[in-house]
Amino acid sequence: MKDSLIALSKDALFSLRDLAPIVLVIALFQVFVIGEPVTGVLSLMFGGLLVVAGLAFFIFGLRIALFPVGEGLAHSLAKKGSAFWLFTFSFLLGFGTTIAEPALLAVADEAAEVAVDAGAIAQTERAAENYALGLRLVVALSVGVALLLGVLRIITNWSLPLMIIGGYVLVVLVTTVAPPEIVGIAYDSGGVTTSTVTVPLVTALGVGLASSLKGRNPMTDGFGLIAFASLTPILFVLIYGTVLQWI
Amino acid sequence: MDLIIEVLAFVWDSAEDVAPIVIFLFLFQKFVIGGRMPNMLQVLVGFAFVTVGLGLFLVGLEETLFPLGRLMAQQLTDPEFLRSVSGHIGGTLVWQDFYWVYLFAAAIGFSTTLAEPALMAVSIKANSVSAGAIGVWGLRVAVAIGVGIGVALGCFRIITGLPLHHFIAAGYLVVILQTIVAPKMIVPLAYDSGGVTTSTVTVPLITALGLGLAEAVPGRSALLDGFGLVAFASLFPIISVLAYGQLAVIRQRVVASSRRVKEPKEEQHHAL
Numbered sequence: 448m449k450d451s452l453i454a455l456s457k458d459a460l461f462s463l464r465d466l467a468p469i470v471l472v473i474a475l476f477q478v479f480v481i482g483e484p485v486t487g488v489l490s491l492m493f494g495g496l497l498v499v500a501g502l503a504f505f506i507f508g509l510r511i512a513l514f515p516v517g518e519g520l521a522h523s524l525a526k527k528g529s530a531f532w533l534f535t536f537s538f539l540l541g542f543g544t545t546i547a548e549p550a551l552l553a554v555a556d557e558a559a560e561v562a563v564d565a566g567a568i569a570q571t572e573r574a575a576e577n578y579a580l581g582l583r584l585v586v587a588l589s590v591g592v593a594l595l596l597g598v599l600r601i602i603t604n605w606s607l608p609l610m611i612i613g614g615y616v617l618v619v620l621v622t623t624v625a626p627p628e629i630v631g632i633a634y635d636s637g638g639v640t641t642s643t644v645t646v647p648l649v650t651a652l653g654v655g656l657a658s659s660l661k662g663r664n665p666m667t668d669g670f671g672l673i674a675f676a677s678l679t680p681i682l683f684v685l686i687y688g689t690v691l692q693w694i
Numbered sequence: 695m696d697l698i699i700e701v702l703a704f705v706w707d708s709a710e711d712v713a714p715i716v717i718f719l720f721l722f723q724k725f726v727i728g729g730r731m732p733n734m735l736q737v738l739v740g741f742a743f744v745t746v747g748l749g750l751f752l753v754g755l756e757e758t759l760f761p762l763g764r765l766m767a768q769q770l771t772d773p774e775f776l777r778s779v780s781g782h783i784g785g786t787l788v789w790q791d792f793y794w795v796y797l798f799a800a801a802i803g804f805s806t807t808l809a810e811p812a813l814m815a816v817s818i819k820a821n822s823v824s825a826g827a828i829g830v831w832g833l834r835v836a837v838a839i840g841v842g843i844g845v846a847l848g849c850f851r852i853i854t855g856l857p858l859h860h861f862i863a864a865g866y867l868v869v870i871l872q873t874i875v876a877p878k879m880i881v882p883l884a885y886d887s888g889g890v891t892t893s894t895v896t897v898p899l900i901t902a903l904g905l906g907l908a909e910a911v912p913g914r915s916a917l918l919d920g921f922g923l924v925a926f927a928s929l930f931p932i933i934s935v936l937a938y939g940q941l942a943v944i945r946q947r948v949v950a951s952s953r954r955v956k957e958p959k960e961e962q963h964h965a966l
Contacts, residue, residue, distance in 0.1 A: 465814070468805035469895075473762050476801070480794055481769050494758030497701070497750045498809075504747025505811050506818075512740020514819070515733065516719060523727045532726050543718055549711070550897065607882050608873045615866045622859045630858060631921030638897065638924035641889045643748060644712055647815035650886070654823055665823045670882035673816075677889030677928055 455507050462502035466495065509647050517651025518658075525659040530602070537598045537652070540645075541676065542591035550639040551586055555579040558632045565628040568691070582687065589683035590640050593675035594649065600671065601656050601663065607671045614678045621685040629688030636684050637677040649673060697757075704756070705749030712745045748894075751811065755895065763802065764902040770798050771906040792853050796846045799903060803845035803927060806896040807838035813890050820883050828883070832938065837887045840934030841927045845900050848926035852907045852914060858922045865929040872936040880939030887935045888928040897924060 477483060524533045545551060559568075559579040568574045600607060622630055641649075649672045657669035723731045731737055769775055776791055807813060817830040851861055873881055904923040908914040 465809045468808050469759055469802075472798075472801040472805045473759060473766065476766055476770070476798055477762070480798075481766065481775075491758045491762075494754045497754030497757070498759075499754075501747045501749065501751030501754055502809070502811060504743045505751060506747075506814060508740040508743030508745075508747055509815055509818075510740075511743070512737045513744060513815070515740075516731070516737055519732055520719065520723065520727070523723075527727065536722060536726070539718065539722075540715075544715055547711070547714055549707075607885065608870075611885055612866065612870055612873070615862075619859055619863045619866075631919070631925075634858060634862065634925035635921045635923075637889065638928050641812065642711065643812045643815075643894050644715060644744065646812035646890055647819075648715070650816050650819050654819060666820075666879045667882060669823065670820070670886045672886070673889040674882070674885035681925075 451507075454510070455503060458506045459499055459503035462499045462506070465502065466498055470495065505643075513644070513647040514651045517648045518655030521652045521655030522659045525656055533598060533602075533656075534595050537594035538591040540591075540649070540652070541594035542587045544642065544645045544648075545590040545640050546583060546587035548640065548642055550642070551583055551636070554632065554636060554639050555582045555586075558582055558629070561628045561632065565626070578691075581691075582684065585683050585687045586636055586640060586680045589679040590676050592683075593679040594652075594672055596679070597653065597672035597675040598656065600675075601653060601668050602660065604663070604668070607674070611671075611674050611678060614675075614682060618678070618681050618685065621682065621689065625685045625689045626692045629685060633681050633684035633688065636680040640680050641673055641676050646673060649676070700757075701750065701753050704753035705746055708748040708752065709745050712741060712748070716741050748811075752894065760898055763899045766798070767899070767903040767906045770795055771903070771910040773910050776910070792849070795849050795853075795903075795907065799849045799900070800842040800846040802899055802903070803896065804838045804842035806899055807841040807891050807931075808834055810891060810895050812894075813837055813887070816883075816886060816890050824879065827942075828880075833883075833887070833935065836935050836938035837891055837931040840887075840931030841891050841896065843934070844926035844928075844930030845903070845923055847930070848900075848923040849903065849907055851922070851926070852904060852919050853911055855911075855914060855919070858925065862925060862929060865933065869929075869932050869936065872933065872940070876936045876939045877943050880936060880942075884932050884935035884939065887931045891927055891931050896927060900924065900927060 520536070524536060556579050559575040559582070562568045562578050563570055563575050568578050596610070599605075600610060625633070650670070653672040654665045654669035657663040658665040660668075663669075720731060723729070776794075813834055814830075817828075817833045820828045820833060821830045847861065851858065876884070900923045904919075904921065908919040911919075
């Protein structure tokens with residue numbers, strides 16, 4: 448209990464340091480560039496306090512739950528020796544955490560709006576809703592595939608740079624045939640998929656898996672899952688936009 | 695009172711995010727792996743901390759920094775403001791007139807990345823896995839520098855209207871070259887850091903900046919050009935983290951060669 452409290456207050460101190468740069472940037476620009484004083488200092492300080500406490504709680508929970516659970520599951524799955532369940536687990540983790548992601552919901556709705564404006568789909572609400580739902584499914588599917596591919600890579604020891612660079616070469620190629628209004632959204636969808644809760648879990652999964660397999664090094668083999676999860680949504684969304692254009 | 699309700703609402707939102715994951719993990723543990731989750735109580739307490747922590751974090755940001763940051767993004771990209779600082783009263787603004795925007799973009803990209811919880815998680819993990827060879831702070835600063843450069847360049851692209859995929863293709867060319875020469879251990883981590891940077895803190899602020907900028911620059915559409923900043927913010931950290939790895943190797947070499955010169959002296963010193 449006492450150790451936990453010490454750890455928690457340490458995390459809070461670190462959070463204070465982590466947030467200082469944002470506060471500094473905003474304050475300096477506000478006063479010197481825009482030339483207006485910062486108002487409502489008291490409520491700003493209270494908000495800052497919430498941010499610091501929140502960050503400290505998050506990091507604390509990360510250490511005692513997210514990391515050990517992710518690694519524990521990776522170890523158990525590796526010990527079980529069933530590739531099927533390992534792949535199922537990684538796919539479902541990717542698909543499940545993405546389909547409900549609020550950031551993705553927002554992007555999908557916006558994308559549907561763009562598609563209607565560009566005349567890519569019919570001017571009805573139904574068509575826009577279908578388009579947005581289709582986009583969400585495509586992105587969730589792509590993240591599921593990403594984690595599956597990433598885990599497959601850890602097991603087979605395929606080259607990460609070759610796979611990732613090859614993927615981006617594909618992205619650039621598909622971009623040349625994709626409708627222009629989907630490009631920006633596709634490129635941004637790679638960033639929205641990896642949420643704050645998923646990242647630690649996925650990282651722990653990769654590192655746990657690499658450290659429980661013989662001949663794998665957690666440092667060189669354990670990382671890379673997030674890289675897949677940022678790449679495949681771009682590719683899948685570009686393909687989705689291109690295929691819809693042809694139909 | 696309003697604030698308390700808002701805090702609760704945010705904590706509830708984050709519970710909605712976390713709960714499906716927790717349920718999935720527990721179901722998988724029970725039905726596929728068999729047996730109970732090890733340290734059940736600790737895990738539940740930990741997830742409660744994660745949920746409440748994220749909720750407080752987001753409500754704090756939404757109450758303070760986000761509105762200010764969004765407002766500033768708007769003010770800085772306002773054509774009237776840009777004219778007043780650049781002295782271009784008449785005529786069209788050229789890309790050099792936007793220097794405050796580039797500076798703000800770089801500064802906000804850098805500072806928000808330092809506060810990104812997902813990046814902290816990965817840095818903590820990388821630090822423990824590499825047995826301390828990769829510093830928590832060092833990695834985060836490296837990623838933050840990448841995001842800063844990326845967002846500033848992304849703004850430059852929106853202002854000039856150059857095609858997005860040219861920048862991305864050129865960026866990945868640099869990544870390929872660096873991958874060949876950089877130390878093997880940093881490569882997967884560098885690739886990961888691209889995706890890690892862009893979550894809760896960075897995305898809302900830089901998206902506001904991109905949309906504001908696309909609206910302010912004549913001939914740009916917010917829908918076509920406002921997007922793409924996140925892609926820049928995901929690409930440049932890969933380059934900066936690979937560079938961080940390369941720098942570490944160079945520093946090691948310098949230290950090693952200077953040690954070779956000093957060593958005899960030091961040994962004498964120890965003998966004394």
